Amino acid sequence: MYELKKWFEIPIGSIVPEAGSSMINNTGSWRMLRPVLNTDKCTNCLICWIFCPDDSIPVNREQRFETDFHYCKGCGICAVECPYDALEMVPEMEIKLKEIE
Template sequence: MKLKGWKELPIGGVVTEPGNSREVETGTWRIARPIVNPEKCTDCLICWVFCPDDSIPSNGKIRFETELYHCKGCGICAVECPYKAIEMVQEADVILEELKLIDKK
């Protein structure tokens, strides 16, 4: 039996519909979230290029923002940032800080 070459194999694993990751909210199970230091961020958009979930929206404006409903906390943005402007922070720590702010009100 002769094995097929790469040109003869059927194409697999192709996502044909654009924007389908918008339908999946993976942010509910993340253990870390990206926090940006605006003093280090140069808006180079390298984070946007490497984000596998399109969690960093780009509308032509210079800013860093994360759609946390889609961010799964993989940390690729922080690793790829050439200016080390993104830090991954434990989600539990962020939630505790938010609860402390609520308690103070």
């Protein structure tokens, strides 16, 4: 019969040993969908920047720049919130296949 371990027998896990781990961990590496920006439609209203939970949309002097794909997780919130339909969520695999063609 299988016996459950006591709480003090379970090894300690999920420890963050030091601050700043988000600077070295490339959280965008497991993105499945990529927000592709249509610069012709974008009005720089910056609503996407306000909503992005990962602070992955660089802005300077009220202008948005290309998404920081080192950290963008592809959640798609920016594309949903964009009032000008300027962001399209495209499968990463589709983009990777086009790059090697």
